[in-house]
Amino acid sequence: MGEGISRRSFVRAGGALGLLALVPRARLEELLAASARAAGTGGGHFLTAHELDTLRAVCGRLVPGPPDDPDPGAREAHVPEAIDLLLGAFRVSPPMIHAGGPFSRRAGGKRDDFTHFVRLDRHAALGWRIRLEGTRGKRQREFAGPVRGLQQIYREGLAHLDSRAAGHFAALPGPAQDAILSDQSDDQVQELVGVALSNTLEAMYGPPEYGGNRGLVGWKYTHWPGDRQPRGYTDAQVSGLDAGGPGFKLDAKALRGMERFLPALAGVRPSRERFWLRSRGLRGR
Amino acid sequence: MSKASVIVVGSGAGGSAAAWALRRAGHPVLILEKGRNLLPGLGTHHGIGSLFGNDEVKAGRAFENQDEILEPRTSRTQEEAGQGVDRSFIGDVNDLPTVAGGGTIHWDAKTPRFWKQDFKALSLYGPVPGATMADWPLSYDDLAPYYDRVEARLGVQGDVHRMPKRTLEQAPRRHQFPLPPNPPMYAGKLLAEGAASLGYEAYPFPMAINSVEGHHGRARCNSCGFCSGFGCPINARGSAAVSFLHEALLHGAKLRPRSFVYRIDTTKNGKLARGVSYLDSRGRKRKARADIVILAASGIETARLLLLSRSAAHPHGLANRSGQVGRNLMFHFVTLGIGIFTDDVHAWRGPSTTFVIDDFIGPYTGPEAKNAGLPYLKGGLCETGGDILLLDEAQIYAAPPNSWGKQHKNLMRQSVFRRHLAGMSMLGEDMPQAANRVDLDPKIRDVYGFPVPRITRSQHKFELASSSYYGPKLAEICQRAPGAVSGQVIPAGTLSSNNATGDLTGGLASTAHIMGTARMGHDPRHSVVDAFGRAHEVENLFVADGSPFVTAGGFNPTLTIMALSLRMAEHIAGVRYERARGRRHRPRHH
Numbered sequence: 001m002g003e004g005i006s007r008r009s010f011v012r013a014g015g016a017l018g019l020l021a022l023v024p025r026a027r028l029e030e031l032l033a034a035s036a037r038a039a040g041t042g043g044g045h046f047l048t049a050h051e052l053d054t055l056r057a058v059c060g061r062l063v064p065g066p067p068d069d070p071d072p073g074a075r076e077a078h079v080p081e082a083i084d085l086l087l088g089a090f091r092v093s094p095p096m097i098h099a100g101g102p103f104s105r106r107a108g109g110k111r112d113d114f115t116h117f118v119r120l121d122r123h124a125a126l127g128w129r130i131r132l133e134g135t136r137g138k139r140q141r142e143f144a145g146p147v148r149g150l151q152q153i154y155r156e157g158l159a160h161l162d163s164r165a166a167g168h169f170a171a172l173p174g175p176a177q178d179a180i181l182s183d184q185s186d187d188q189v190q191e192l193v194g195v196a197l198s199n200t201l202e203a204m205y206g207p208p209e210y211g212g213n214r215g216l217v218g219w220k221y222t223h224w225p226g227d228r229q230p231r232g233y234t235d236a237q238v239s240g241l242d243a244g245g246p247g248f249k250l251d252a253k254a255l256r257g258m259e260r261f262l263p264a265l266a267g268v269r270p271s272r273e274r275f276w277l278r279s280r281g282l283r284g285r
Numbered sequence: 286m287s288k289a290s291v292i293v294v295g296s297g298a299g300g301s302a303a304a305w306a307l308r309r310a311g312h313p314v315l316i317l318e319k320g321r322n323l324l325p326g327l328g329t330h331h332g333i334g335s336l337f338g339n340d341e342v343k344a345g346r347a348f349e350n351q352d353e354i355l356e357p358r359t360s361r362t363q364e365e366a367g368q369g370v371d372r373s374f375i376g377d378v379n380d381l382p383t384v385a386g387g388g389t390i391h392w393d394a395k396t397p398r399f400w401k402q403d404f405k406a407l408s409l410y411g412p413v414p415g416a417t418m419a420d421w422p423l424s425y426d427d428l429a430p431y432y433d434r435v436e437a438r439l440g441v442q443g444d445v446h447r448m449p450k451r452t453l454e455q456a457p458r459r460h461q462f463p464l465p466p467n468p469p470m471y472a473g474k475l476l477a478e479g480a481a482s483l484g485y486e487a488y489p490f491p492m493a494i495n496s497v498e499g500h501h502g503r504a505r506c507n508s509c510g511f512c513s514g515f516g517c518p519i520n521a522r523g524s525a526a527v528s529f530l531h532e533a534l535l536h537g538a539k540l541r542p543r544s545f546v547y548r549i550d551t552t553k554n555g556k557l558a559r560g561v562s563y564l565d566s567r568g569r570k571r572k573a574r575a576d577i578v579i580l581a582a583s584g585i586e587t588a589r590l591l592l593l594s595r596s597a598a599h600p601h602g603l604a605n606r607s608g609q610v611g612r613n614l615m616f617h618f619v620t621l622g623i624g625i626f627t628d629d630v631h632a633w634r635g636p637s638t639t640f641v642i643d644d645f646i647g648p649y650t651g652p653e654a655k656n657a658g659l660p661y662l663k664g665g666l667c668e669t670g671g672d673i674l675l676l677d678e679a680q681i682y683a684a685p686p687n688s689w690g691k692q693h694k695n696l697m698r699q700s701v702f703r704r705h706l707a708g709m710s711m712l713g714e715d716m717p718q719a720a721n722r723v724d725l726d727p728k729i730r731d732v733y734g735f736p737v738p739r740i741t742r743s744q745h746k747f748e749l750a751s752s753s754y755y756g757p758k759l760a761e762i763c764q765r766a767p768g769a770v771s772g773q774v775i776p777a778g779t780l781s782s783n784n785a786t787g788d789l790t791g792g793l794a795s796t797a798h799i800m801g802t803a804r805m806g807h808d809p810r811h812s813v814v815d816a817f818g819r820a821h822e823v824e825n826l827f828v829a830d831g832s833p834f835v836t837a838g839g840f841n842p843t844l845t846i847m848a849l850s851l852r853m854a855e856h857i858a859g860v861r862y863e864r865a866r867g868r869r870h871r872p873r874h875h
Contacts, residue, residue, distance in 0.1 A: 061689070061690060062689040062690065062693075063689070063690075063693070063694060064690060064691055064694065068691060069691055069694055071694070071698070073694070097346060098343050098346060098348045099338065099340055099342070099343055100336060100338070101335055101336045101337045101338035101340070101343075101516075101518055102334070102335045102336070102337060102338050102518030102519065103338065103518065104338070113338065114338055114340065118323075118336055118348075121321060121543065121566070122566070122567070123355065123543060123566075123732075124321075124347075124352065126355065126732065127347060127352035127354045127355045127732075130354050130355075131354050143730045143731060143732055143734060144357050144375065144729050144730060144731065144737070145375075145729070147354065178690065181689075182686075182687040184686055184687070193689075197683055197689055198680070198683075201676060201679040201680060201683060202342050202345070202676065204679070205341075205675050205676045205679050205697075206340070206341055206342035206676060207338075207340050207341075207342060210342055219675070221694075221697070221698055222675060222697050222698065222700060222703075223700070223704075224675045224703075226339070227338060227339030227340065227509075227511070228339055228507075228509040228510060228511075229338065229339050229507070229509050229511075229518045229519060230507070230518070230519060231507070232506075232507020232508050232509045233507065233508045233509070233510070233634045233635075235468035235508075237508075237631075237634060238467075238468045238469075238470055238471065238508045238634045238635050239468045239469050239470065239471055239474070240471055241471065241628060241629075242629070242631075248628075248629040248700075248704055248705075249627050249628070250625070250626070250627045250628075250699070250701060250704075250705045250770070254699040254701055255625060255701070255770060255771060257695075257696070257699070257701075258625065258701040258702075258771075259771065261682070261685075261696070
């Protein structure tokens with residue numbers, strides 16, 4: 001590691017700027033355990049126990065696990081608990097919105113910097129308050145018109161699912177849940193599915209420090225190496241096929257599936273920059 | 286005699302380069318930056334750290350990017366504008382990072398030079414109907430020494446001996462690159478072979494990425510793969526921040542983060558800038574005064590700031606007697622080709638792409654141009670060997686309606702887009718159009734209470750026809766790559782709906798390439814700034830970002846932004862400035 005990223009000076013400088021907030025190591029585990037316990041007793045960080053149950057059912061359909069699929073799904077990856085942690089982000093300090101950097105311990109880092117979430121300054125915090133809580137009629141927040149927050153979208157959307165399911169969405173069999181979730185004629189369902197799918201994929205396939213991807217299950221069946229710093233790749237790994245020959249061969253069926261899929265991308269907006277507002281619901285016209 | 290004091294608005298590519306050069310020349314420099322600093326230790330002797338990681342979630346959460354909730358933009362098409370529609374979209378319109386270092390904090394760091402022909406396109410190839418083509422008021426030769434200096438400072442890699450003859454004729458180089466190329470990416474090598482079999486020449490992409498440990502005291506790139514769109518965790522990537530701003534701060538320039546400049550203040554007669562008004566990190570109104578003001582807030586924000594600064598002396602916006610402020614907005618027009626391979630070609634390992642093909646720059650004057658009613662077509666550089674990361678892949682598969690569930694998980698397991706895809710993206714030159722413009726939204730305000738920039742934009746048929754012509758060639762290269770089982774082009778026009786914001790597959794508008802809006806020229810009736818970036822109407826006001834670009838070229842613009850900025854700074858600081866003052870507005874002849 002070069003002089004440029006000397007650990008000691010990095011921490012000192014970061015502290016001086018007020019950007020780093022050191023988080024006790026076990027904190028994430030505690031926070032997640034709080035969400036996990038909510039199913040039985042009180043509630044999560046934002047959702048009630050019942051809402052969390054409904055969300056578990058939703059996430060379990062979006063990324064199914066056993067017995068519908070051989071590999072662990074969103075429930076097994078603790079995705080619903082991670083979404084609850086995001087919705088209740090401001091009950092935790094600093095909010096677990098932007099993981100720290102530069103390294104986790106998965107690729108040669110000496111400590112998990114990702115767990116040291118970056119403190120939001122006044123400006124950034126306002127943006128995330130609006131994104132999560134909505135404008136709520138507050139003048140300070142309505143400079144560009146009203147915004148429905150994620151909390152409201154989830155709360156109302158989950159309740160709406162119950163109303164579509166004679167009061168208890170989570171109790172329906174999987175195929176019946178799928179039928180409701182895929183009802184394109186129901187805008188309120190689709191508003192919920194839009195944000196829940198984005199958040200589910202984040203928590204399923206993103207770094208585990210955000211609370212999902214438990215046991216790195218989202219990186220196992222996808223054979224994804226995850227974050228690679230500071231180790232990176234060797235020149236041979238960059239420039240050649242992996243030793244032992246190709247690890248994965250594409251079969252004809254997968255290829256045909258992909259060729260059928262491509263036209264469906266018409267009109268789709270780029271993901272990384274867009275997925276927070278994919279719903280178009282957050283900001284009214 | 287003390288040196289003129291300077292305020293720089295924006296710490297991105299143009300702002301930091303100017304601050305660095307002017308501070309070195311002894312000028313007091315104050316940089317006002319709207320965003321935070323996310324590189325701990327920047328500007329100190331402790332070494333530069335990074336709060337960035339290989340983290341796709343953070344990259345999508347307005348960490349370094351402008352938060353579209355707080356600072357939305359609006360957009361509409363030219364057609365909608367004609368129908369009186371105020372806006373059809375509110376949100377992220379080609380937003381750039383809002384952070385110390387600006388867009389370069391997560392740029393792809395590709396540093397091609399513009400070609401000679403780009404500076405004289407109108408003279409060489411004639412007008413294009415419906416476009417405002419013009420010559421630049423300077424030539425490649427004027428800019429070449431500054432290209433050299435920026436490349437040295439950034440630490441640019443490349444290999445002059447592998448560049449095509451055509452390239453070196455159009456963009457001659459006096460020296461080999463400061464650094465050798467990164468290890469070539471496997472997927473890129475396959476596409477390069479495909480290209481070679483068709484007579485095209487792929488070569489190592491010049492880029493500001495450190496390939497030698499310790500060069501400029503920074504780490505060597507270890508090809509982690511989270512590159513374009515991600516801040517560098519190890520600062521192996523050259524940038525405005527680590528290559529210019531850091532040293533400017535070490536030598537006494539001042540950086541004030543979270544400072545939002547909302548007005549350029551002028552003397553009563555409007556002939557001189559006195560400084561700026563801004564909101565500080567606690568939202569308090571402040572003023573800063575200096576002898577010289579340099580705007581480097583990006584093509585969109587600089588135009589907005591000029592329009593916000595209207596006064597009795599400048600009723601249509603500062604320095605806007607020509608009516609050209611905000612006009613001729615250019616983004617580039619991206620055409621994508623994809624090759625699908627049976628092997629796992631791991632295109633995600635490495636700095637986005639290591640190969641480039643410039644066979645499709647043009648101009649092409651064959652029958653396809655004539656049939657489209659155009660004198661010629663032009664494409665652009667092809668970034669060769671691009672990738673899709675895991676969360677990106679998941680979001681793409683999830684994009685069509687009801688595409689979640691078991692089907693989605695199967696796609697993730699098979700991973701055609703991530704493991705078996707290598708992409709080519711052509712940065713198509715887009716035409717400057719008077720009606721593609723930035724103005725102030727009549728109703729929507731940002732968190733600071735000021736009108737947000739409104740982007741009115743439609744593609745010119747030039748881009749669509751060029752994409753249709755060159756696109757199949759991208760597919761052909763992909764098909765010819767060894768081991769490819771499929772090569773496709775994502776055709777523009779058929780999938781793109783010609784809207785202002787673009788979509789994933791055709792004419793992507795999230796290019797982060799923002800040009801035009803304060804074009805440079807000799808004639809104050811038709812341009813905003815002169816050949817040194819100085820506003821025609823305000824003697825001590827300069828523009829140092831993508832705004833002065835007259836045309837877009839088919840090239841990543843940042844190197845050219847920085848080169849123009851250094852040229853401007855030298856002009857401000859040097860003897861040549863004094864001479865130029867005596868015969869202002871007189872064109873230099875070449």
